[in-house]
Amino acid sequence: MDHLIQPGVHYLQGSQACAEGALMAGCSVYAGYPITPASEVMEHAALRFPQVGARFIQMEDEIASSSALLGASLAGAKAITATSSPGFSLMQEVISYAIMAEVPFVIVDVQRPGPGQGYITASQEDVMQARWGHHGEGSAISLAPSSVQEMFDMTIEAFHLAETWRTPVLLMTEETVAHMRERFTVPPRESLSLAKRKKPQDLGIQPDEYLPWGHGVVAPMAAWGDGYAFNCVGLTHHEDGNVTKYSTEMHHRCISRLKTKIEGHVDEIARLETFYLDDCEHVLICYGSVFRTAIEAVEEARKNKGLKVGLVRMVTLWPFAEEKLRRCIETTGTIFVPEMNYGMMLHPITAALRDRCERIVSIPELGRLHTPELILSSLSRELQ
Amino acid sequence: MKKHPMLKYLKESGPCGDRLPLIMCPGCGAGQILNFIFMAIESLITEKGYYKDNFVFISGVGCHARLTSHYLNFDSGWTIHGRTLAIATGALLANPELHLIVITGDGDTGAIGGNHFIHTCRRNLNLTIVCSNNKLYGMTGGQSSPTTLNGETTSTNPYGNFEADFDLCELAKTAGASHVARWTTAHPTQSIKSIVKGIEKPGTSFIEILSQCPTHFKRSPSEMLRDFKKQTVRLEKMDETTAGKIPIGEFQDIQKPDWMSSYQKVVHSAQNKTIQD
Ligand SMILES: Cc1ncc(C[n+]2csc(CCOP(=O)(O)OP(=O)(O)O)c2C)c(N)n1
Ligand SMILES: [Mg+2]
Numbered sequence A: 001m002d003h004l005i006q007p008g009v010h011y012l013q014g015s016q017a018c019a020e021g022a023l024m025a026g027c028s029v030y031a032g033y034p035i036t037p038a039s040e041v042m043e044h045a046a047l048r049f050p051q052v053g054a055r056f057i058q059m060e061d062e063i064a065s066s067s068a069l070l071g072a073s074l075a076g077a078k079a080i081t082a083t084s085s086p087g088f089s090l091m092q093e094v095i096s097y098a099i100m101a102e103v104p105f106v107i108v109d110v111q112r113p114g115p116g117q118g119y120i121t122a123s124q125e126d127v128m129q130a131r132w133g134h135h136g137e138g139s140a141i142s143l144a145p146s147s148v149q150e151m152f153d154m155t156i157e158a159f160h161l162a163e164t165w166r167t168p169v170l171l172m173t174e175e176t177v178a179h180m181r182e183r184f185t186v187p188p189r190e191s192l193s194l195a196k197r198k199k200p201q202d203l204g205i206q207p208d209e210y211l212p213w214g215h216g217v218v219a220p221m222a223a224w225g226d227g228y229a230f231n232c233v234g235l236t237h238h239e240d241g242n243v244t245k246y247s248t249e250m251h252h253r254c255i256s257r258l259k260t261k262i263e264g265h266v267d268e269i270a271r272l273e274t275f276y277l278d279d280c281e282h283v284l285i286c287y288g289s290v291f292r293t294a295i296e297a298v299e300e301a302r303k304n305k306g307l308k309v310g311l312v313r314m315v316t317l318w319p320f321a322e323e324k325l326r327r328c329i330e331t332t333g334t335i336f337v338p339e340m341n342y343g344m345m346l347h348p349i350t351a352a353l354r355d356r357c358e359r360i361v362s363i364p365e366l367g368r369l370h371t372p373e374l375i376l377s378s379l380s381r382e383l384q
Numbered sequence B: 001m002k003k004h005p006m007l008k009y010l011k012e013s014g015p016c017g018d019r020l021p022l023i024m025c026p027g028c029g030a031g032q033i034l035n036f037i038f039m040a041i042e043s044l045i046t047e048k049g050y051y052k053d054n055f056v057f058i059s060g061v062g063c064h065a066r067l068t069s070h071y072l073n074f075d076s077g078w079t080i081h082g083r084t085l086a087i088a089t090g091a092l093l094a095n096p097e098l099h100l101i102v103i104t105g106d107g108d109t110g111a112i113g114g115n116h117f118i119h120t121c122r123r124n125l126n127l128t129i130v131c132s133n134n135k136l137y138g139m140t141g142g143q144s145s146p147t148t149l150n151g152e153t154t155s156t157n158p159y160g161n162f163e164a165d166f167d168l169c170e171l172a173k174t175a176g177a178s179h180v181a182r183w184t185t186a187h188p189t190q191s192i193k194s195i196v197k198g199i200e201k202p203g204t205s206f207i208e209i210l211s212q213c214p215t216h217f218k219r220s221p222s223e224m225l226r227d228f229k230k231q232t233v234r235l236e237k238m239d240e241t242t243a244g245k246i247p248i249g250e251f252q253d254i255q256k257p258d259w260m261s262s263y264q265k266v267v268h269s270a271q272n273k274t275i276q277d
Helices: A014-024 A039-052 A062-074 A085-090 A092-101 A127-132 A148-165 A248-263 A290-304 A322-328 A346-356 A372-383 B005-009 B030-048 B064-068 B084-094 B106-112 B114-123 B168-175 B188-200 B221-231 B259-276
Strands: A008-013 A029-032 A055-058 A079-083 A105-111 A141-143 A168-174 A181-186 A231-233 A272-275 A282-286 A309-314 A316-318 A332-339 A357-364 B055-059 B075-078 B099-105 B128-133 B179-184 B205-210 B232-234 B246-253
Touching: A008 A014, A014 A039, A014 A079, A014 A105, A014 A148, A014 A168, A014 A181, A029 A039, A029 A062, A029 B084, A039 A055, A039 A079, A039 B259, A055 B084, A062 A079, A062 A085, A062 A092, A062 A105, A062 B084, A062 B114, A079 A085, A085 A092, A085 A105, A085 A127, A092 A168, A105 A148, A127 A141, A127 A168, A127 A316, A141 A148, A148 A168, A148 A181, A272 A322, A282 A290, A282 A372, A290 A309, A290 A332, A290 A372, A322 A346, A332 A346, A332 A372, A346 A357, A357 A372, B005 B030, B030 B064, B030 B099, B030 B128, B030 B188, B055 B064, B055 B084, B064 B075, B064 B099, B064 B128, B084 B099, B084 B106, B084 B114, B099 B106, B106 B114, B106 B128, B106 B168, B114 B168, B128 B168, B128 B188, B168 B179, B168 B205, B168 B246, B179 B188, B179 B221, B188 B205, B188 B246, B221 B232
Parallel strands: A029 A055, A029 A079, A079 A105, A105 A168, A141 A168, A231 B075, A282 A309, A282 A332, A332 A357, B055 B075, B055 B099, B099 B128, B128 B205, B179 B205, B232 B246
Antiparallel strands: A008 A181, A141 A316, A272 A309, B179 B246
């Protein structure tokens, strides 16, 4: 028997389910730094990684913990850290490098309200930082789980995406689900999608033919120690990896390729979930744990208020699934966007759908999850 | 023409660029330091059966960091300014078989990466750190670094440096590295020996090599090398008559468990505990 969590029903905190999901995905390095409300992920990892024979280290700060992920991944391992917003700010430097050098790893951000030290409750105030926080162009993939089950499943999905697309993946979660205890089911191992990065040796590519970003949309990635004399750099580079003959055309090619790799494959990467869209006259769009109270409000509005509201849940925040959204919302009345911030995803949603609706209404909440009543009262007020 | 014996560790021209024209300024000490490291690795490969593919070079940003750039015929990472040791830490955790050679600078390790430096030594991670100390920020144009001497004039201390300078070896020693040494580019044999020892010895090895920057100090390299001989004195010979001189030699050589061997014990007890539970 190995030490991984066994298939079947379990009852754990979201943070713990996340650490279990990482191990299940084959993650072998956890490097972290404590911060409320994310420390439980780290504490569970501290307990569980040694049991599985994986490695756990408490670093000196979040710059160090994210840097350790970079090194671990370059040496061939799947690696994860969890932090909360102030720590997430410190990780932007590494995220930026990892986007340029195409280094996969997973960062969990159990968001807390800000700015500054802010507070330690629930928040979705980092969703823009997840897309625009690092310096320079390019982007990572961001996911928003809404249950303990998804803290497990989507940590595995995060590794799957990271390895498939050679990119950092950010699990943008909130204190709500991170601290929640719920039943969840660990599926049989055979049913899990667990991509592993392609290596040049798997494709028969010899060290002297290996191009760090050639051989397809996502280049195979040699690990340090594999004998490929693989030099990883964070500079703008040519197709062959050459960094020495800089030109703006070269920068254009390098960056547009990185952009296309993620944003050009948004249909393959991004997931939406839709509810009650067939007969709806208005749509609510949400993500993360807000989905839990939003779906309750929508069902209540339909049942008891006669309001035909549908719901779209963005499972993936970035790359932004603009075309998918436009495909599922052809024309509608009011679009409601409840978020635990003053309206952040409201901006890309507006850009995507302003011609498909009469108006867009933000339902902000700060520092705590919207109650169903808060959402319902907004629906009733605006629609009656 | 006879080829330099260490050229086999460089790529003449690989998919990632050509070796020549050289990117270092004429007379720079960085090339000497790379040569010392190659000589050390060569002796470990030929005499002790070390495996070339297990050597990984990691650097941050700076002139010294260019040593790990495109023409190095080893696995390498030319990474983020100051994060060098944290990145090496992750690589070591991922694969403890790797021999990680961290090339760093006085700014990279002493300033922006100072905290990572302290904690790497404290953890005694099995890394070999070679610090090219040219006593300034070479890459960005000769600004002051934490090792710039008091009174020295630089582009950010046009009126002379009024701050105290840092002794990186004393720091590494106090923080707990199992092996610490300082030499200069005028001490090739000693440098090579220390690097060999550093790679062989479990735990953190910090080897500082004072290196000349003729460009920013606007001096001739040979004069600077002669000065390294004159300004330094062996650690064990330091006394009241040598005040103001720079101590060189071995600052620390102790036996203590490295991080990974301690961690293996944790794994062992964690696994046995679950089985009993
Ligand atoms: C985050 C960040 N800050 C600043 C810089 C600019 N920078 C590049 S190299 C360097 C100083 C390097 O000094 P040192 O480590 O002594 O290396 P040397 O060039 O002297 O070998 C600085 C400040 C950078 N690349 N990244
Ligand atoms: Mg320097």
